[in-house]
Amino acid sequence: MRMIATVLGTAFVFVILPLVLQDAYNWCWHLAHKVMRRAATCLPEHVRGDREREWNADLYQLRDRGLSALIWATGTLIHAPNLARIEQGLPSFQYSVAKRAFDVMVASLALALVAPVFGAIALIIRLTSPGPVLMRQVRIGRDGRSFRCLKFRTMRVDPSLHIDTLLVVLSVGFTSTSCHSCGMLCVAT
Amino acid sequence: MTLQTQAVLAVLLDHPSADHYGLEISKRAKLPSGTIYPILARLQKAGWVTSSWEELDPQAEGRPARRLYRLTQSGAERARQAQAETVSRIAPRWVPAPRLGEAKP
Numbered sequence: 001m002r003m004i005a006t007v008l009g010t011a012f013v014f015v016i017l018p019l020v021l022q023d024a025y026n027w028c029w030h031l032a033h034k035v036m037r038r039a040a041t042c043l044p045e046h047v048r049g050d051r052e053r054e055w056n057a058d059l060y061q062l063r064d065r066g067l068s069a070l071i072w073a074t075g076t077l078i079h080a081p082n083l084a085r086i087e088q089g090l091p092s093f094q095y096s097v098a099k100r101a102f103d104v105m106v107a108s109l110a111l112a113l114v115a116p117v118f119g120a121i122a123l124i125i126r127l128t129s130p131g132p133v134l135m136r137q138v139r140i141g142r143d144g145r146s147f148r149c150l151k152f153r154t155m156r157v158d159p160s161l162h163i164d165t166l167l168v169v170l171s172v173g174f175t176s177t178s179c180h181s182c183g184m185l186c187v188a189t
Numbered sequence: 190m191t192l193q194t195q196a197v198l199a200v201l202l203d204h205p206s207a208d209h210y211g212l213e214i215s216k217r218a219k220l221p222s223g224t225i226y227p228i229l230a231r232l233q234k235a236g237w238v239t240s241s242w243e244e245l246d247p248q249a250e251g252r253p254a255r256r257l258y259r260l261t262q263s264g265a266e267r268a269r270q271a272q273a274e275t276v277s278r279i280a281p282r283w284v285p286a287p288r289l290g291e292a293k294p
Contacts, residue, residue, distance in 0.1 A: 053242075053254070053256065054256035056253055057243075057254060057255040057256065060253055061212050061252075062212070072212075072222045073222075078223050079224070086227055086231050089234070142191075145278060
């Protein structure tokens, strides 16, 4: 009995499993090619042939990487419309002006619409906890320039004063639902 | 210029006169395919890089010819300039995050 199990197990590991894996690899590989061909159809005709050649060559490097090839192809497909737009030419001056105008107008309109909501949020923050309504953070923006980002404050100004209460509340909450990831919190209290 | 574009330019600037192909640039810039191809296309449209086909016999090599990208003369200059500008903007404020294990309380 054990003999049979050993033989079957060995056969599975060394014969059937590699076959199945090989199949999965081949399947991924063929699917990746299909995805790439689909991506190429998004492009204008005059660049389609060249792109297909390029993608085939790059994909060929990933021929025994199975899933990587599929991921590579999918990424290409997702951004193919973007690529098509670039291949059609960089945006004209008129387009850039129109886009900027659209951005500013829509943003202004949206700001006017949500202003009452912002006002209400500000009021609630002011009334429910001490401290400023807004907080400023420095973020990296376009061209690597940093800018001040304004946010509504969602945390307390003095969290350290409340940490003990908070830990107790948390540990009670976690232990009552018998959570296994609360080890550290329970020790901390 | 986006930081992704800068990453691609940095890879190209490593060997400004060498040819690079898409997958290689992607690996070295640590960016996925969907990001790399549009960036290269845009740089090409703007005249920063040129592309050509690798000259090889697919039968003999056992693989298809790659599309190769290379910085143009003016592209390399402008890329260096852009890189320097970004560094000068970010560097004064740049505080590298402590690595795990190095952090001190």
